[in-house]
Amino acid sequence: MSGGARIAPFQWADYFETGFGEVDAQHHKLVDLVNALAQRAATGSEIQPAELSHVLDGLGSYALHHFTAEEALMVRVGLDERHLRSHRQSHADFVAQVEEMRHTADPTRAVPVLYRFVSSWLTFHILDTDQNMARQLRAVAAGSTPAEAFEAAAGYSSDPGNTALIAAVRNLLGLVAERNSELARINVSLEQRVAERTAELTTANQTLRHTLDSLQETRDRLLEADKLAAVGQLAAGVAHEINTPLGYVASNLGTLREYAERLLALVDTADRLAAGGRNADAWTAARDGTDLDFIREDLPTLVAESNRGLGQVSDIVHALQDFASAGPTETRQIAPAQMLNEAIQATAGTRQPGQEVVRSYATLPEMAVNPTLLGEALKALLDNAAKALGSDQGTIVVRAWRQDESLVVEVEDDGCGMDEATRGRIFEPFFTTRPVGQGRGLGLSSAYRIVHRHGGRLDVSSTPGKGSCFRVVLPLSPSP
Template identity: 35%
Template sequence: MNIELPENGLPDALLDQMSMEQVRAMVSELLKANEELKELNGKLSDARTKLIQSEKLASIGQLAAGVAHEINNPIGFIFSNFSTLEKYLQDLFQMLSAYEQAESELGSSPVAARLRALYEELEIEYLKDDIPSLMNESRDGIQRVRKIVQDLKDFSRVDARQEWEWVNLHNGLNSTLNIVNNEIKYKADVVREFGELPEVQCLPSEINQVFMNLLVNAAHAITAERGTITLRTGHEGSEVWIEVADNGCGIAPENLSRIFDPFFTTKPVGQGTGLGLSLSYGIVQKHAGRMEVSSQLGQGTRFRITLPVRQAQPA
């Protein structure tokens, strides 16, 4: 809101009663008040945007948890039925072996000839090799689906009540990697250089959101045919640190000081909201931590998150 003087200036009667210094002081105070109002308005707008984004993330988390729950039920009985099917197949193969022995005892009778012809027509030898292979691949697929469902539940924290918990950050990194795998697998190889970490007191769903933002940004920064994203962790005194580094395009020096500003993005129009890093920075601050970045054009970017192991006074 801008405050302007009347077009004809201050009334003559008022000017007669005021010195020029008083007029300047009054104008200065008005301008200062105007700047304070602008700053307050900006903070309110920023807070509103973060609140809306937080509500969206909460809704996405609930949706992911619901989907995971619905998928988990049919996967459970499929897995159970699959184990039973494997046992049945073993019994059938055992019976088939008994028939093969009986066939050899029939000699050259017409019955033996028909059995031999049917055996070859159905390619029983091939089936005996292929069926176990198909079963193993199917079991592997079901286990992968179960792992994805579990990672969805871990990521969204279906049981989360915004309570501070003691968690293993490596589990959070791994489950988040599985969630964003489709963003990364075609663009980069992920290298894990994990150190020893104690359990950390945090809000797991929010920390996972920070990991997701950094991993997706790292994948988007890789412009070569294929790049590398390196995850490092370590423990120093009462703090732990997590690094997400890529060998992508890097960030221009003039932009480094602005990347945590709301709505600032170096991505093309329509490809980024400019809120991911801003929200991540706010989450890390909420955890009494630090978020640092170093980057060189053409060589890549490294984000480092430092968190206290124990919260002094959880909000």
């Protein structure tokens, strides 16, 4: 038990002494134990199982030595059998109660019970039964018979005030111990409630953080959609403004070519008419001065290059118009595997020899989409993967599977990959990493816009030198 007790309701005094040294020594130890338990009861400090076992072992040792010594003393002096029988029974009851406390269901709440037990023993046995024994021992020693000593001790009346006061102190400290134990249980309950509330708040914070992240992602997507819408409007306006003069230039270029061919034919006629004539030399000199042979050779090349340039401008205009398209106004049911296979077949010419496409499709239901537009988006992803491989050998993996109520399509390559800065701009209109003239920067941005207008999303993950993976997530059922 703990040392240096500040509360000691029982101080060793003359009224504890029986006059028999070995008996009084054992009583003194019991008084010290009662005071130690009173200190523990007053402070509310719980007794642990190992400590309780130690205390009970001490009480067992006390019973073994003290009771043996007392009973031997009473037998040796020859006290009345009536007293011996009741005294032995009280000793047996003490041992039985000690053993019962060893099996208490909750050792940590044993202080009130243990304190009341030993203080009761102190009050009703040591201050009563043992004092009665001492009086009989002294009477027999003075010449009384055991029966006379027993009868005289039976008529002895102890001070009721002392008995009541000792019982009151015992009950008071027992009540304090019970209240402290109850406070300890309340404290444990409060700690459990605080822990539960803390866990609830932690869960709520995690949910709130997830919601905020989701809102931030939604905000970013809305901003991206607004930006694409603005660029789409601009692209539609630019395409319209370019398309009209482009038609003029294409038409006029065709007319100019026709006119040039007529003029060259006229020159050929002039050559025949002037041959051998009076002005043949003058015509030849004038003809040579215009470098007509070079013009005849170069003119078709210039017209062809101009037509190719117009064709490129026309392609750009069409791309702008496609980018500005209102989206999937018409949809039809189609098998995703069919749409993917058609896109792979359509982009076969963009892949170099040794570049392999690996298909990995799960069983997929048909879905309502605009197959033309969505096919263009898939072709843009496949074309981008082929360009990421360059002229090297490599693999493009096309995966498709159902995830809850969504279709997931991945186009992954093991090509050059992208750094973080490029990955952050990959879906911006007109952004490209290709050399000038080899890319318009509208393929991936158009794919992003098409997927978004189908109610889906397009994400990318990439590692420089290891490749990229574009993921399309589309709802299997259109939003109402």
